[in-house]
Amino acid sequence: MLSCRGLRKDYVTERGEVAAVDGIDLEIAAGRYAAIIGRSGSGKSSLMAMIGGLSRPSHGEVRVDGTDIWSLSENGLAAFRNKRIGYVFQFASLLPTLRLVDNVALPAMLGGGGRSSATYSRAAGLLGQMGLGDHLDAYPSEVSAGEQRRAVIARALINEPALILADEPTSDLDEQTEIEIMDELLAVNRERGTTLILVTHNLALARQAEQIVHIAHGAIVA
Amino acid sequence: MRLLASLALQNLGRRKARSLLLIMAVAVASGVVFTGATLMRSIDSSMEVGFTRLGADMMVVPEGALTNITAALLTVEPTDLVLDEDLFAKAGITSVSRAAPQKIARVEHSGIGSHHDSVDLIGFDPALDFTVRPWLVERINRDMKPGDVILGAGRDAALGSELLIFGKPHTVYGRLGRTGVGTHERGVFMSFATLEALAGSVHGPNGPPAVLQKGKVSGFLVELAPGATPLQARFAILSTLKGVKVVTGDSTMSGIRQGLAALLNGILALMVLMFASTALMVSVLFSAIVTERRGELGLLKAIGARRGQIVGMMVIEAVIATGAGGVLGVALGVLVMRLYERSLVYYLENIGVPFVWLDGPSIVIVAAAAIVMASIIGGLGSLYPAWRASRRDPYDLVRGEG
Numbered sequence: 001m002l003s004c005r006g007l008r009k010d011y012v013t014e015r016g017e018v019a020a021v022d023g024i025d026l027e028i029a030a031g032r033y034a035a036i037i038g039r040s041g042s043g044k045s046s047l048m049a050m051i052g053g054l055s056r057p058s059h060g061e062v063r064v065d066g067t068d069i070w071s072l073s074e075n076g077l078a079a080f081r082n083k084r085i086g087y088v089f090q091f092a093s094l095l096p097t098l099r100l101v102d103n104v105a106l107p108a109m110l111g112g113g114g115r116s117s118a119t120y121s122r123a124a125g126l127l128g129q130m131g132l133g134d135h136l137d138a139y140p141s142e143v144s145a146g147e148q149r150r151a152v153i154a155r156a157l158i159n160e161p162a163l164i165l166a167d168e169p170t171s172d173l174d175e176q177t178e179i180e181i182m183d184e185l186l187a188v189n190r191e192r193g194t195t196l197i198l199v200t201h202n203l204a205l206a207r208q209a210e211q212i213v214h215i216a217h218g219a220i221v222a
Numbered sequence: 223m224r225l226l227a228s229l230a231l232q233n234l235g236r237r238k239a240r241s242l243l244l245i246m247a248v249a250v251a252s253g254v255v256f257t258g259a260t261l262m263r264s265i266d267s268s269m270e271v272g273f274t275r276l277g278a279d280m281m282v283v284p285e286g287a288l289t290n291i292t293a294a295l296l297t298v299e300p301t302d303l304v305l306d307e308d309l310f311a312k313a314g315i316t317s318v319s320r321a322a323p324q325k326i327a328r329v330e331h332s333g334i335g336s337h338h339d340s341v342d343l344i345g346f347d348p349a350l351d352f353t354v355r356p357w358l359v360e361r362i363n364r365d366m367k368p369g370d371v372i373l374g375a376g377r378d379a380a381l382g383s384e385l386l387i388f389g390k391p392h393t394v395y396g397r398l399g400r401t402g403v404g405t406h407e408r409g410v411f412m413s414f415a416t417l418e419a420l421a422g423s424v425h426g427p428n429g430p431p432a433v434l435q436k437g438k439v440s441g442f443l444v445e446l447a448p449g450a451t452p453l454q455a456r457f458a459i460l461s462t463l464k465g466v467k468v469v470t471g472d473s474t475m476s477g478i479r480q481g482l483a484a485l486l487n488g489i490l491a492l493m494v495l496m497f498a499s500t501a502l503m504v505s506v507l508f509s510a511i512v513t514e515r516r517g518e519l520g521l522l523k524a525i526g527a528r529r530g531q532i533v534g535m536m537v538i539e540a541v542i543a544t545g546a547g548g549v550l551g552v553a554l555g556v557l558v559m560r561l562y563e564r565s566l567v568y569y570l571e572n573i574g575v576p577f578v579w580l581d582g583p584s585i586v587i588v589a590a591a592a593i594v595m596a597s598i599i600g601g602l603g604s605l606y607p608a609w610r611a612s613r614r615d616p617y618d619l620v621r622g623e624g
Contacts, residue, residue: 046617054524055617075528081616082526089620093521097236098229107525109225139236155525 001030001195002051002163007060009046009218020046022218023060028211030065030162033189033196035209043218044199045090045167051197052165053081064163082111086156086194088185090168094140094148094155100127101136104155111159119158126154130184146177153184157192164188167199182208226531230539241543244507248547248596249554251500256555256592260580261562262490263588267578277353277403278443279452281469282310282321282459287441289469296353296406297344298441300328304432307414307439309463317450317458322350323439325417326405327431329424333386334377334410342409343387343424345417345439353443354398354411361396368415370395376407385410388423392416448484504596505603508540512607519611520619529612536608537601544600548593555592 004026010017021043028034038044049055051062053069061068069080087093094103104123124136130150132143140148149169156164166185170178182205189196198205206212214222234241278295284303310321325345334341346354348366358372362382366372371385371392379385385392387410401407414436421434433440446455456468512519519532527535567577580588611619 049615049617052524054620055615075530078523078526078528081524087524089521089524093524093620095518095521097233102232110522110526110528110531159526 001032001065002026002028002197003063004047004051005061005063007047007050007062008058009043009050009055010058019058019218021050021057024215024218024220026213026220028195028197030195031189031193032211033186033198033209034211034213035206036197036199036213036215037201037203037206038215039201042215044215046218047215048165048167048197048199052085052087053077054087079111082107083159084162086159086161086164088149088152088156088164088166088169090171090199093152096140099137099139100132100143100151103140103151104158107155108158123154123158126157127151130154144177146173146180149173149177149181150184153181153188157188157194160192161194163195163197165197165199168201169198170202170205171200178205226535227538227542229535230542233539234543240511244511244543245547245550247507248504248544248600249550251504252548252551252592252596253554253558254551255500255595256552256589257558259588259592260555260559260585263580263584264578267580278322279446279470280444280455281441282444282463282466283441283469285465285467287467289467295443295469296357296401296403297342297409298324298326298439298443299405300326300342301440302432303440304435304438305441305466307437309466310442310444313462315455315458315462317447317455318444319447319450320350320352320445321442322352322444323347323442325414325433325438326409326440327417327424327433332388332424342405343417343420344405344409344411345414346411347414352445357398357401357406358396359399362393366395366413368413368419369393370412370416372396372398372411374398374407374409374411375400377410388420390420390423501599501603504544504599505606508600508603509607512536512604512611516611516614516619516622519608520614520616520621523612523616523619529609532612533605533608536604536611540600540604541597544603545593545597547600548596551596552589552592555589 004024007021007024007026008019009021010019012018024047036044036047046055050057050060051064053062056070062070064080064084067080069077072080094100095106098106101120101123104127105119108119108122124133127133127136130153132147132150132154135143135147140151143151152169164185169185170181173181185196185198186208188194198209200206212222213220281289281295281298282305283289283298284301284305287299287301287303289299307323310318310323323346327343328340329343330340332341332343344354348355354372360381361372362370369392371387372395373379373385375398379394381394381397383394385394392412398406398411418434418436421430424430424434432438444455444459446452452470456470459466459468519536522532522535563579567579570577579585
């Protein structure tokens, strides 16, 4: 499913080039739940961004289902992100000017689905599954942080991706909400067979994963 | 496209305060552009009318012709001598901007006024004229045609009425304002063709006056080219044209005319500079807006928006906002011009200074241009920062870089 070879990411700082990710090789099988753990600044988010087609590696390749995603054209990569990957970020990543149902439907519309009733009924269905059926027309600022995160999960699922990348999705939530959000993500992984890669520094969450990748100073240590 | 427009509208709708401020800023700028352009064009036309009412800078008549110089050179003087109508067209004198030929025949028993009154029948070329038509205070609402006459302020006949000249019917096309110049006030003005058609009816001691022949004129009223002095023009005319005499008018008037024209050009240049700085301001504003929304753009890229979609959304949003600002600006401009009309224009017209508003279709064109320009400025202002942001990796944008 996911294969990384010699993945490296350098950032230019005032003190010269710094390698955030330093030559990582990684394999994650389809349908797995993998956790990438490490301390703040260890390079786990940079690794996740390269895996997800969000940040171009300085060196190395990322293959998702055999496709070298960084060899795709700009529009090809955009289409790949749109159809094959769902993101759940560590911040409230809903567009504040759109209703929840619009936010969830947006990836499908951007991918060429248009503003069809089928897209909207699918978005409404996903929000219903996340317990937000009564908040379709609410704006992000009108719902709680936990509900926003559920809406983000619904958005990540709208195009039925093969891979969900969740970058510390519960870092700003209370314990109870964190459990609920993780339950939703794990349910997606189990019931839909969607590969789930979770970036976290919460070891308790990581322990539930089938594969744990421990990163320190930009390299895999375990 | 519909999706992008819809996203743009939703963005504008949800950020009401910012959108309103942006629209107001553009409205003020485009209102200034619209009002400024309309008023400047109107003032330009009014000044042109005002200037031409000051008369010609000089008059060129046949050598030997007697002339009675007046303060304002508005018509040539009656004389038995003639010049060729195409004299100036052939010579191409650069210090002369315009040379308007006139024919003048002082006739008796024409049927105008009492039996023995002499009447000055004055022929002019409407295409070159700049001393007769600017004085029109009323006219029939159509173009002048053969058989039409314009009456000087000293003559009385209703507009559109029939006037018999040597028994031939003519239509009173228009009336001129008071000028204080005898020939101008008493004259009956018509096109060359209309005057030449009367040649068979006018009888003098030596037959019809020579000036009624086709291609012959009594003289020329001359306007100097910008920057040319009366002395330069006089020298150029006398050295180029043979058998002519140059009669110079009040040189103070020429100086004032040229000075005011230069001042107007200076004001126009200032307006252009102001418009350019407005465009720059709007561009900077949009650049800041795009920078502020990097995170949002990064998110859109992350969920699959293509570069074209990112740029398109930002540009559409800018065009909608600035276009709305343009429409509002034009509406504000119309209100400002109403106030202007009721105050300064009313005052000017009361003291006899003509104010010529730009005609309706031209105002519509200026308004449309102001709206389109506002939209283009918005579109262009957002294009570069949106294009730059769209080139960045989504992760950089989400982290607030780029």
